[in-house]
Amino acid sequence: MTENSPLSSIFYTLRPAEVLGLLETGPDGLTDAEAAARLGRYGPNELAQAHKISPLVIFFRQFASLLMLILIAAIAISLISGEVLDAVVILAILLACVILGFIQEYRAEKAAAALAKMAAPTAVVIREGREQAIPSREVTPGDLLVLHTGDRVAADARLLETVNLKADEALLTGESIPVEKHADALSPADAPISDRTGMVFGGTVVTYGRGRAVATAAGMSTEFGRIAQMLAEVEVEKTPLERRMATIGRVLAAICLSVALGAMLLGILRGEELWPMIIWGVSLAVAAVPEALPAVVTGALAIGTTRMARRHAIVKRLPAVETMGCTTVICTDKTGTLTKNEMTVRRLLVDGKLVEVTGSGYDPEGEFLTDGQGGAFTGDHVVLQQAAWVALLCNDASLGEDAGVWQVQGDPTEGALLVLGRKAGLDRADLLEKYPRVAEIPFSSERKRMSTIHQGPEGLLMLLKGAPESLLPWCARILTGQGEKSLDGAEKETITQAAEAMAAQALRVLGLAYRQLAAMPELAPRSEEQDLVWVGLVGMIDPARPEAETAVRRCHAAGIRVIMVTGDHPDTARAIAEDLGILPREKGAKGVLTGQEVNAKDDAALLAALDEVTVFARVSPEHKLRLVRLLKGRGEVVAMTGDGVNDAPALKKADIGVAMGITGTEVTKETAAMILADDNFATLVAAVEEGRAIFDNIKKYLIYLLSCNFSEILTLTIAIVLGLPLPLVALQILWVNLITDGLPALALGVDPKAPDIMQRPPRSSREGVFTRSVTVLLIVISLHLTLILLPLFAYYVIYNPHRLASPAQALIQAQTMVFITLVLAEMVNAFNCRSDLHSLFTVGFFRNRFLVASVLLSLGIMVAVIQWQPLAALFHTRSLGLMDWLVAAGLSLTIFPVVEFTKWLLRRRAPALGPGSGPDL
Numbered sequence: 001m002t003e004n005s006p007l008s009s010i011f012y013t014l015r016p017a018e019v020l021g022l023l024e025t026g027p028d029g030l031t032d033a034e035a036a037a038r039l040g041r042y043g044p045n046e047l048a049q050a051h052k053i054s055p056l057v058i059f060f061r062q063f064a065s066l067l068m069l070i071l072i073a074a075i076a077i078s079l080i081s082g083e084v085l086d087a088v089v090i091l092a093i094l095l096a097c098v099i100l101g102f103i104q105e106y107r108a109e110k111a112a113a114a115l116a117k118m119a120a121p122t123a124v125v126i127r128e129g130r131e132q133a134i135p136s137r138e139v140t141p142g143d144l145l146v147l148h149t150g151d152r153v154a155a156d157a158r159l160l161e162t163v164n165l166k167a168d169e170a171l172l173t174g175e176s177i178p179v180e181k182h183a184d185a186l187s188p189a190d191a192p193i194s195d196r197t198g199m200v201f202g203g204t205v206v207t208y209g210r211g212r213a214v215a216t217a218a219g220m221s222t223e224f225g226r227i228a229q230m231l232a233e234v235e236v237e238k239t240p241l242e243r244r245m246a247t248i249g250r251v252l253a254a255i256c257l258s259v260a261l262g263a264m265l266l267g268i269l270r271g272e273e274l275w276p277m278i279i280w281g282v283s284l285a286v287a288a289v290p291e292a293l294p295a296v297v298t299g300a301l302a303i304g305t306t307r308m309a310r311r312h313a314i315v316k317r318l319p320a321v322e323t324m325g326c327t328t329v330i331c332t333d334k335t336g337t338l339t340k341n342e343m344t345v346r347r348l349l350v351d352g353k354l355v356e357v358t359g360s361g362y363d364p365e366g367e368f369l370t371d372g373q374g375g376a377f378t379g380d381h382v383v384l385q386q387a388a389w390v391a392l393l394c395n396d397a398s399l400g401e402d403a404g405v406w407q408v409q410g411d412p413t414e415g416a417l418l419v420l421g422r423k424a425g426l427d428r429a430d431l432l433e434k435y436p437r438v439a440e441i442p443f444s445s446e447r448k449r450m451s452t453i454h455q456g457p458e459g460l461l462m463l464l465k466g467a468p469e470s471l472l473p474w475c476a477r478i479l480t481g482q483g484e485k486s487l488d489g490a491e492k493e494t495i496t497q498a499a500e501a502m503a504a505q506a507l508r509v510l511g512l513a514y515r516q517l518a519a520m521p522e523l524a525p526r527s528e529e530q531d532l533v534w535v536g537l538v539g540m541i542d543p544a545r546p547e548a549e550t551a552v553r554r555c556h557a558a559g560i561r562v563i564m565v566t567g568d569h570p571d572t573a574r575a576i577a578e579d580l581g582i583l584p585r586e587k588g589a590k591g592v593l594t595g596q597e598v599n600a601k602d603d604a605a606l607l608a609a610l611d612e613v614t615v616f617a618r619v620s621p622e623h624k625l626r627l628v629r630l631l632k633g634r635g636e637v638v639a640m641t642g643d644g645v646n647d648a649p650a651l652k653k654a655d656i657g658v659a660m661g662i663t664g665t666e667v668t669k670e671t672a673a674m675i676l677a678d679d680n681f682a683t684l685v686a687a688v689e690e691g692r693a694i695f696d697n698i699k700k701y702l703i704y705l706l707s708c709n710f711s712e713i714l715t716l717t718i719a720i721v722l723g724l725p726l727p728l729v730a731l732q733i734l735w736v737n738l739i740t741d742g743l744p745a746l747a748l749g750v751d752p753k754a755p756d757i758m759q760r761p762p763r764s765s766r767e768g769v770f771t772r773s774v775t776v777l778l779i780v781i782s783l784h785l786t787l788i789l790l791p792l793f794a795y796y797v798i799y800n801p802h803r804l805a806s807p808a809q810a811l812i813q814a815q816t817m818v819f820i821t822l823v824l825a826e827m828v829n830a831f832n833c834r835s836d837l838h839s840l841f842t843v844g845f846f847r848n849r850f851l852v853a854s855v856l857l858s859l860g861i862m863v864a865v866i867q868w869q870p871l872a873a874l875f876h877t878r879s880l881g882l883m884d885w886l887v888a889a890g891l892s893l894t895i896f897p898v899v900e901f902t903k904w905l906l907r908r909r910a911p912a913l914g915p916g917s918g919p920d921l
Helices: 016-022 032-042 055-061 066-080 084-108 111-116 223-233 240-269 274-288 293-310 319-325 382-393 412-423 428-434 468-474 489-504 548-557 570-580 595-599 603-610 621-633 645-653 666-671 682-721 730-741 743-748 772-798 807-832 849-867 869-874 882-893 895-913
Strands: 122-127 130-135 144-148 156-168 205-217 313-315 329-332 344-350 353-357 368-370 398-402 405-409 437-441 449-456 459-466 475-480 483-486 508-517 532-541 561-565 592-594 615-617 638-642 656-660 674-676
Touching: 016 156, 016 205, 144 156, 223 621, 223 645, 240 274, 240 682, 293 313, 293 682, 313 682, 319 682, 329 621, 344 382, 344 412, 344 489, 382 412, 382 428, 382 459, 382 475, 382 508, 382 532, 398 412, 405 412, 412 508, 412 532, 459 468, 468 475, 468 489, 468 508, 468 532, 489 508, 489 532, 532 570, 548 561, 548 570, 548 682, 561 570, 561 621, 570 592, 570 615, 592 595, 595 615, 595 621, 603 621, 621 638, 621 645, 638 645, 645 656, 645 666, 656 666, 674 682, 682 730, 682 743, 682 772, 682 807, 730 807, 730 849, 743 807, 743 849, 772 807, 772 882, 772 895, 807 849, 807 882, 807 895, 849 869, 882 895
Parallel strands: 329 561, 329 638, 475 532, 561 615, 592 615, 638 656, 656 674
Antiparallel strands: 122 130, 122 144, 144 205, 156 205, 313 674, 344 353, 344 532, 353 368, 398 405, 437 449, 449 459, 459 508, 475 483, 508 532
16 A cells, blocks of 8 residues: 655644645645545555465464374274274364464464454545545545544644544553544654644544644654564564474474384394284384374363463463463553553542542542541541532543442543542432532633532532642632631742642642522633632552452462553653562662663663663653663564554564453554453463463373383384394284373373462573473383383293293283283383472372373273273283283382482482573473
């Protein structure tokens, strides 16, 4: 699409007349013919649709990984060798993985469509001197837009005239309070979007007042379009788990298949029959390849996803759960994430006393405290009551409860005043009945105050609220506990200093005043808004979530750094960050960087600043994206939270994007890998915990499965090299594979979390599954099993009392002993593998009830395979006597003390080994 306006990036630096001249339009707007011509030249006012990928392509793309190809080969090999049951099991695993992958990727393709829905469906424009409603896609640069309260702006536009105009730009900037707009406002060329008060932007909403503006950019040239372009250019990267599993699959496949092929060739060279050895080698290959790896990984992630859903987190991409486990940095938005996105009165200055107001958000429950002492300043204090009275009546918002949730309709600032009145025990409906409004002087940016006139039993009353500097000069008296008294210059200075102190704490400050009137005025503000009675100061802020401080503290304890990235004012951001512990108070302003300061730094300087700065304020989407890229570039695993459209590109670029479920837009929800249904930052801590547990469980599974597989391969290969018969027949190999890769392996994938899991530092993104402790255990377990199985087989082959009378039966008994001893040892080993460092006595024998049940079930099946004649004939086994069972059980139990001793040695050397000492797999 062509650029919709070549000057779209500088219109906010020009005066309205200059903009009209450059766009060649006037007070009557464009002619219909000119509008049509421009629409043809610049294209429709809509976001470009990304190239859609066919669902069929997405489906078949799931088969592209090497592990999937190995599974397909395993199915074919199993069918060739006649093992239909194995083929069916592997096929079920493959289809489950493919379906899950398809669902995840198909959802990701819908992000651009969600962004397009944010555009206004219609717009009111002036063409040929007439107001007319047109589809928003037909708005073109030069069109005159007519804006009213509640309208969604159709395109980026320079304001020409305004009447008390405010716009909610949170979707673009993260600014929690609607922005006041002014037609004559000029901004410097490098001003962030939140400071371009002479502009309105497509997709934002007019919350108050009215105005006219000339469209300067449409479609992909708007700020929304720019974000859509950024979103399209950001590629979704594989998670650390996906990268590791791909590498593990390739390496294990190469090792196992090579060994299986080598063993098969050795058998053929030794004189074994060709076709039986091919079948045997194929069976060994199927047993060696960890075809259950995708199932266990998927199962562990699915269990984590279910747990997260119970804790109000919806996971869209399964690997994202594990990624949270190795997160080192969380870049979090402020508004609606760390805060409630509900303005709340925190402080009052009335009757010379500073009053703390408890409670948070729109829930009208709270107390009034002075000097930290509850009850010292009750809600029925005469001046406090008067302040609440003014706050309720000089107000256009409404407060209501819906399904147990308190909500405000209207301006958030006025909503906070309504809640204040309710906390003081007043009811607005009752007050309005007693003091109905008969007139008003609306808020204006010039006056910076609002006045309402009410008819009461005492006569006419004028109530006022506004900026302290706009009210205080017109006040002649002040209300105290003893009644009204004269207000002198010294007291005014004290009030001014108190207002400045509140503002320095990032509070939004309003003054309250009133005046009795003798008769209905002509509503001329300068003549009637004077000789006022000062009531007090109100300081409010969008408060931090009560649980956010605990969540931040838990992140720090887990070694995770929290960085606030917001479009809000730096003072507001700093105050919230200090309250939550994100920014140490001793750092103050040094720990905060604005978007303009970010622009002034090159990448090296910004990286250096990242070591000290934990708050970024007044930032744009480009800034957020740049921060994520820099953090990832130095090896951090980055989680990014957000709710607005402006967060979407950074969410997509981050290792894990987390969207807000309540306040989040559809764009962020579709882009993110995880959605917090309750918008609760504390839920991220639960996600970290689950992610760490999932990685632990995958590691347990790999130790278990690979130690079993390696011992099988070593035993069978060395037996061939030594000239011994085959210790296991093909069907026994496949059965051992099915038993070990089945229920016990899946039970390890859902093992309970370790108690110290949130006291560990994050794993390095370079740390692989095969840490040194894992590698040592794999070697020890594989060698030990081989060293008990080979001598056992040799003994039963050479010294079996039946060998002379029936050599075939003797071989079957020897193979049966290897078969049952191997399975029993692997069942014992399943408990060993519940931790790669901690003793089983510490971890607990019976904490994993699924593992206990799966081992008992597997043992029951094995007894039937050995002792029940129909199954014994099928699996080429023979019944064993009591002494044989005791020998097999005794040998299998030896793996337990060997592994416990190995873990003890590893624990003693653990500080020297450290995390990340294994190869990058």
